[in-house]
Amino acid sequence: MPRAMLLFERQADASWLPTTVILATPKRLQGKCLPGSPDRNARLARILTDALPPRLNEHTEERGTFLNWVDWAINALANGHTTWATEVVPEVTVDVLFQREVVDVAPSGRRPNDVQTSTANLLPYG
Secondary structure (H helix, E strand, O other): OOEEEEEEEEOOOOOEEEEEEEEEOOOOEEEEEOOOOHHHHHHHHHHHHHOOOOEOOOOOOOEOOHHHHHHHHHHHOOOOOOEEEEEEOOOOOHHHHHHHHHHOOOOOOOOHHHOOOOOOOOOOOO
C-alpha cells in the first residue's frame, strides 16, 4: 500500500498553500510541485534524488523502505513557520494526487489541520 504526503508553504497573508505532493512506494518516491518557484523545484529535485529509506535501527545499517521514509519526512521537511507537511490519503499516481491535493484547492490556502488524513477506502496500488 503506498503512502503520500503533502507539503505546504506559508503565504504572506499567513495562510498555508499546498504546493508539493510526494507518493511513496516501497522502492521509490515520486513527486510533483507547483511551477513558478526555482527554490520549490530544486527542493523537490533534492528530495527525490537524495532520499534514502531510513535506518530501522540506529545501531545497524538495516534500512526500511520508502514507506518508512514518509514518517521521517513529515517531521524533517517542515518547520511549522514557513513550511508544513502532513500525510494524506495516497492515490494510484502522483498526477492524480497532485490534482486532488494541490490543483483542486482554492487559492486562499488551507490550514494544515484541514487536511484529510484518513486511510479509509484506499485504492490498491498496481
